[in-house]
Amino acid sequence: MADLDAPLMQAFQEGDLAAFDTLVDRHRARVVRLAFRYLGDENSAEDLAQETFLRVYRSKHTWKPAARFSTWLHRVTVNACLNELRARRARRGVESTASAGPDGTLPQETSDPKAPAPGDALLREELAAKVRAAIARLPEDQRVAVLLSKYEDLSYRELADALDRSVPAVKSLLVRARENLRQSLEPYLGFVSPAETGLDDAGDAIERRKQERRRRRETGAGEMTS
Amino acid sequence: MNCPDIRENLVAYLDDEIEGAPRRAMDAHFTLCAPCAGERVAMASTWALLDREALPASVTDESPSANAAFRAQLHERIAAGAGASAGGRLLRMAPALGATAAAGLLAVAGWAWMKSDPPAPPVEHSSVGSPDPSPSDPAAAPPRELLINLALLENLDLVQDEDLQDLETLAELDPDDLGILGG
Numbered sequence: 001m002a003d004l005d006a007p008l009m010q011a012f013q014e015g016d017l018a019a020f021d022t023l024v025d026r027h028r029a030r031v032v033r034l035a036f037r038y039l040g041d042e043n044s045a046e047d048l049a050q051e052t053f054l055r056v057y058r059s060k061h062t063w064k065p066a067a068r069f070s071t072w073l074h075r076v077t078v079n080a081c082l083n084e085l086r087a088r089r090a091r092r093g094v095e096s097t098a099s100a101g102p103d104g105t106l107p108q109e110t111s112d113p114k115a116p117a118p119g120d121a122l123l124r125e126e127l128a129a130k131v132r133a134a135i136a137r138l139p140e141d142q143r144v145a146v147l148l149s150k151y152e153d154l155s156y157r158e159l160a161d162a163l164d165r166s167v168p169a170v171k172s173l174l175v176r177a178r179e180n181l182r183q184s185l186e187p188y189l190g191f192v193s194p195a196e197t198g199l200d201d202a203g204d205a206i207e208r209r210k211q212e213r214r215r216r217r218e219t220g221a222g223e224m225t226s
Numbered sequence: 227m228n229c230p231d232i233r234e235n236l237v238a239y240l241d242d243e244i245e246g247a248p249r250r251a252m253d254a255h256f257t258l259c260a261p262c263a264g265e266r267v268a269m270a271s272t273w274a275l276l277d278r279e280a281l282p283a284s285v286t287d288e289s290p291s292a293n294a295a296f297r298a299q300l301h302e303r304i305a306a307g308a309g310a311s312a313g314g315r316l317l318r319m320a321p322a323l324g325a326t327a328a329a330g331l332l333a334v335a336g337w338a339w340m341k342s343d344p345p346a347p348p349v350e351h352s353s354v355g356s357p358d359p360s361p362s363d364p365a366a367a368p369p370r371e372l373l374i375n376l377a378l379l380e381n382l383d384l385v386q387d388e389d390l391q392d393l394e395t396l397a398e399l400d401p402d403d404l405g406i407l408g409g
Binding site (some may be wrong): 050 | 243267268270271273275277278279281282284286287288296297300304307333
């Protein structure tokens with residue numbers, strides 16, 4: 001499928017600011033969402049999205065038509081997020097917020113997973129907090145792979161381009177990330193219905209799912225969740 | 227496929243990265259192997275749990291008004307950043323520009339010294355009628371590189387911000403554009 005953003009980016013490179021504005025409109029929301037998931041607060045996410053598009057503006061000539069604009073934008077966003085996190089650490093004097101051990105495994109959660117289950121009214125909030133915490137505990141490279149794969153629907157090939165890694169390296173990264181997430185979220189797996197897993201989908205449903213992902217990436221439409 | 231193969235490829239399977247015959251082989255394995263089937267459900271459930279993450283309304287706002295507000299702020303920052311950027315680059319380039327200036331002045335002094343006549347004996351009368359060193363004499367013209375350096379030094383404010391990347395770029399500028407030569 002053609003990259004619908006490529007003509008806009010080329011026009012912007014030739015000085016068409018309206019094309020830049022259109023690109024901003026098409027991708028602002030997903031950049032803000034990715035930044036929020038990475039940084040964890042709304043104001044920082046908005047600021048980082050501004051910073052990301054400033055970088056796009058200033059670095060427009062570094063984009064080449066051979067690269068999908070969205071992949072390039074993801075890369076710019078991720079780099080901006082990493083810079084922000086490093087700056088935060090420097091300010092705090094903390095070496096790292098990622099708490100994984102040398103082997104990439106995570107320490108056990110401190111809260112008691114056998115504690116009484118929250119009431120229905122609090123369940124969603126509770127689960128959302130657990131999910132956010134589990135993602136936040138991932139090492140940086142695993143976290144960004146999960147965010148781009150899960151919430152931005154990037155394929156392994158696109159992830160490899162965005163993260164400047166090989167496809168096998170991306171695959172390995174996602175295996176470790178999923179294992180870490182499973183470890184963190186094991187007590188809550190029972191809350192997931194079979195329909196939510198998509199495992200009952202037949203072959204044609206899987207193909208539709210993949211086409212829908214591609215369409216979302218092409219059009220810059222909203223994510224598949226939330 | 228055996229169980230280790232299945233476990234190795236399970237995540238790629240769940241990410242729809244495995245298609246065709248290999249996928250069908252894995253599906254067949256799951257119908258026969260309860261442990262692998264259980265692993266498949268657990269991993270898929272973990273991934274599905276990530277959908278329970280809730281985002282604040284401000285982060286999910288895709289309205290045109292939100293886009294417009296974002297763009298307005300972005301354009302302000304672009305405008306503000308352009309000035310700051312140019313100033314910052316000039317500051318960063320100050321040592322190099324200083325060196326260029328010094329080199330230019332030294333070159334001017336050297337050129338003037340080389341082109342100057344030997345000290346003439348004092349004359350008591352006006353030299354009207356005596357031949358002046360002609361500025362139109364090509365042999366006496368200052369080197370073009372020297373004029374470029376001088377032109378750049380005198381016209382830095384005319385040089386576009388994006389041209390101030392490095393001195394190589396400066397050297398590539400056409401001095402005619404600076405209105406010094408050929409004018």
